[in-house]
Amino acid sequence: MSLFFAADHAKSTPIHVIEADDAATWIARQDSAAQAWLGINGFSGALGTCCTVPDGKGAPLLVAVGYGDAKARSRGRFQVAGIAHMLPAGTYHIESGVSGDALAETALGWLLAGYRFDRYRSQSPLKAMLKAPKGVDAHRIEVIAAGEALTRDLINTPASDMGPDELEAAFLSLAAQHGAVTKVIAGDDLLRENLPMIHAVGRASSRAPRLLDMRWGKTGPQLTLVGKGVCFDTGGLNIKPGSSMGLMKKDMGGAATVLGLAHMIMALGLKLRLRVLVPAVENAISANAFRPQDILTSRRGLTVEINNTDAEGRLVLADALALADEETPEVIISMATLTGAARVAVGPDLAPYYTDDEAIVSALEAAAKAVCDPVWRMPFWNPYEAMIEPGIADLDNAPSGGMAGSITAALFLRRFVDLTPRYAHFDIYGWQPTAAPARPKGGVGMGARAILDALPKMLGL
Numbered sequence: 246m247s248l249f250f251a252a253d254h255a256k257s258t259p260i261h262v263i264e265a266d267d268a269a270t271w272i273a274r275q276d277s278a279a280q281a282w283l284g285i286n287g288f289s290g291a292l293g294t295c296c297t298v299p300d301g302k303g304a305p306l307l308v309a310v311g312y313g314d315a316k317a318r319s320r321g322r323f324q325v326a327g328i329a330h331m332l333p334a335g336t337y338h339i340e341s342g343v344s345g346d347a348l349a350e351t352a353l354g355w356l357l358a359g360y361r362f363d364r365y366r367s368q369s370p371l372k373a374m375l376k377a378p379k380g381v382d383a384h385r386i387e388v389i390a391a392g393e394a395l396t397r398d399l400i401n402t403p404a405s406d407m408g409p410d411e412l413e414a415a416f417l418s419l420a421a422q423h424g425a426v427t428k429v430i431a432g433d434d435l436l437r438e439n440l441p442m443i444h445a446v447g448r449a450s451s452r453a454p455r456l457l458d459m460r461w462g463k464t465g466p467q468l469t470l471v472g473k474g475v476c477f478d479t480g481g482l483n484i485k486p487g488s489s490m491g492l493m494k495k496d497m498g499g500a501a502t503v504l505g506l507a508h509m510i511m512a513l514g515l516k517l518r519l520r521v522l523v524p525a526v527e528n529a530i531s532a533n534a535f536r537p538q539d540i541l542t543s544r545r546g547l548t549v550e551i552n553n554t555d556a557e558g559r560l561v562l563a564d565a566l567a568l569a570d571e572e573t574p575e576v577i578i579s580m581a582t583l584t585g586a587a588r589v590a591v592g593p594d595l596a597p598y599y600t601d602d603e604a605i606v607s608a609l610e611a612a613a614k615a616v617c618d619p620v621w622r623m624p625f626w627n628p629y630e631a632m633i634e635p636g637i638a639d640l641d642n643a644p645s646g647g648m649a650g651s652i653t654a655a656l657f658l659r660r661f662v663d664l665t666p667r668y669a670h671f672d673i674y675g676w677q678p679t680a681a682p683a684r685p686k687g688g689v690g691m692g693a694r695a696i697l698d699a700l701p702k703m704l705g706l
Contacts, residue, residue: 262342326354327682396505400688447526481554498675586650
C-alpha cells in the first residue's frame with residue numbers, strides 16, 4: 246500500500262477535469278482522433294465518468310474526467326479521485342479543471358483511494374500513481390493520508406488481534422515514532438491511581454483494562470485528545486443482540502481517530518503541547534462484571550447509577566476526561582463511537598459534535614468545509630440535564646425514555662470537564678457502510694481532518 250505521490254520528474258499522462266456544461270466545448274478543442282474517441286465512448290462530463298484517450302500506439306494520451314455540475318458534486322466527496330481505480334497502470338497529473346480546495350481534495354482522495362486493508366488477505370494495489378498537483382502541500386497531504394490509514398487499520402482489525410494489549414502496542418509504537426513520552430496504568434493499578442470506572446468496565450475481561458497516556462511537545466498551547474478505546478463491546482450483562490454486536494470491533498473508533506489525528510499533529514510538527522488519553526478496555530461478561538443498578542464512584546467523586554451496562558463508553562471517558570481536566574489545558578476534545586442515537590440523527594457520513602465555545606464552532610465549520618470532512622453541531626441542551634440525574638446517585642449512565650440519547654451522553658461527559666473552559670465532544674460512527682470514492686467499506690476517520698485544519702484558529706498557532 247503506497248500513500249505517496251509519484252516523483253515530480255516522472256513522465257505522466259495529463260488528466261483534464263471537465264464540467265458537464267463545458268464538455269462539448271472542450272471536446273471540440275481536441276484533435277479529430279480524440280474527438281472521435283470521446284464521441285464513441287459517449288463522454289459527456291457526467292460526474293465520476295472517465296475516458297482514457299489513447300495515442301497512436303495505444304498508450305494513454307490523456308484522461309477526461311467528468312465533473313458534473315455543482316448540484317451533483319454536492320452529493321458526495323472525492324469524486325474525481327473515484328476514477329483512480331479505473332485507470333491503467335502509470336503516472337498521471339492534473340492538467341486542468343480543478344483548483345484551490347478542490348485540487349487538495351482530489352490529491353488527498355487519490356492517496357486515500359490507494360488504501361488497502363491487507364492484513365488477512367492480499368489486495369490488488371492501486372496502479373495509477375498521481376503527481377502532487379502544483380500549489381498543494383504534498384507533505385501535509387501525505388501525512389494526513391498516513392494518519393487516516395492508521396485509523397482505518399486500527400478499526401478494521403478484529404478484536405482477536407486488537408484488544409487492550411494490541412491497542413497499547415499501537416499507541417506505544419506511534420509515541421516512539423515521534424519521540425513522545427508515555428505512561429500506562431493497567432489492571433488494579435487503575436484503582437490505586439483513582440481511575441475506578443475504567444477498572445469497573447474492563448475488569449470482567451481476561452485482557453486487563455488500562456489507561457494510555459501520551460505527551461508530546463514542549464511549547465505552545467496544550468491540546469488534550471481523549472479517545473474511547475472499547476476494543477469490543479458485548480454490552481456487558483445487558484448483552485447486545487447478535488445484530489448489534491456485529492460491528493463492535495469498531496467501538497474503539499474514537500481511540501483510533503485520535504491516534505490518527507495525533508500522528509498528523511506530531512508529523513507536521515505543530516507548535517503545541519499534545520496529550521493523548523485512551524482508556525482501553527473490553528466490555529466483557531464474567532462473574533465479576535459490573536451490574537445494572539450498581540453505583541460507581543468516579544475519579545471526579547461523582548456517583549453514577551448503572552442503568553445499562555451497554556452504556557459503558559461514557560464511563561471510561563468520564564475518568565479520562567476528569568484526569569485531563571485537572572491540568573486545565575486550553576482545549577479538550579473527546580472522540581467516541583458513543584451512541585446509536587447519533588446515527589439515527591445524522592446517519593453514517595456526518596460527525597456530530599458538541600461544544601459551548603463559539604470560537605471552536607467557527608474554526609471547525611470553516612475547516613470542515615475546506616477539507617471535505619463534514620461535521621454537524623449538536624446542542625449541549627441544558628434543559629435535558631435533569632434526564633441524567635436519577636436521584637439515588639449524582640448521575641444516570643443510561644436515562645430511560647429513549648429520547649435525545651446522543652445529547653444526554655454528551656451532557657454526561659460535560660459533567661467531568663468543569664475546569665477547562667473549552668471542550669468539544671465528537672460522537673462519531675467510524676465506519677463506512679458502503680464503498681464510496683476514496684472510502685472503501687470499513688473503518689474510516691471522521692472529524693480528524695477538520696480538527697487538524699481548525700487548530701491554528703482554535704489555539705492561535
